[in-house]
Amino acid sequence: MYSYETRVRYSEVNETRDATLLSIINWFQDCCTFEAEDRGVGVDWLNEKHTVWMLTGWQIRINRRPRYCERLKVTTWACGFRFFIGKRNFTIENVETGELLVYAYSEWAYVNTLTGTPEKNVPDEEFEAYGMAEPLDKDFEKGKLKVPDVSKLTQCSPITVTDQYIDTNHHVNNGQYIAIAITALPEELRNRADKLKSFRAEYKLQSVKGDIIYPYLAAEHEDKPIVVLKDADDKVRLIVEFTM
Secondary structure (H helix, E strand, C coil): CEEEEEECCHHHECCCCEECHHHHHHHHHHHHHHHHHHCCCCHHHHHHHCEEEEEEEEEEEECCCCECCCEEEEEEEEEEEECCEEEEEEEEEECCCCCEEEEEEEEEEEEECCCCEECCCCCHHHHHHHCCCCCCCCCCCCCCCCCCCHHHCEECCCEECCHHHECCCCCECHHHHHHHHHHCCCHHHHHHHCCCCEEEEEECCCCCCCCEEEEEEECCCCCCCEEEEECCCCCEEEEEEEEC
16 A cells, blocks of 8 residues: 545635645545555656556445645555556545545556557566455446436537646646536536535546647436546547546
């Protein structure tokens, strides 16, 4: 396992001083990237191998939103591997009380950056660096998210990918993808999104600078709206389910 401690900053909360969903995702991303760097298999290592771990899906459950100035312990650990898919859990706890605030399950694909295809030959050094621990004893949804029928989708304003969305992998960052999806929600649902208890996302295709992303909203069930991000060829790049 790997942990780091942090404090909820003013820049990480909403108008009610609760941590935003994007802040929670960023803490998780920071935790696993800190682990990689501290154990010698970070960005430079991956660049040398022409590989990258690409997030393919999140499931995040929120018991209570971290609050402004609260001291947190963020933890992650590898909990499974099959073929080229790594599985990883995350938790966020209150440092003083140990209260479990947020927990998550994620899956990552090991990809060759030269070919853009999955790479099955994960170096032994990476397995040794991360180790393997038991998965979190929590219930997570099984199966894949389904893209709603086109008749139930409402197209929202398209978004052009600019520098602000791009990370070291030269494509839209995982968290920025979610930020784009949230903008597709109508105001009333955006306000409720800051109070959601469960969140699922599946990443299908990368987006790079200059791409145009077309968000679509399916809000037939207001307590569980779905946002689908597509490209100009109508291919799905991200699907997100918000449980309010």
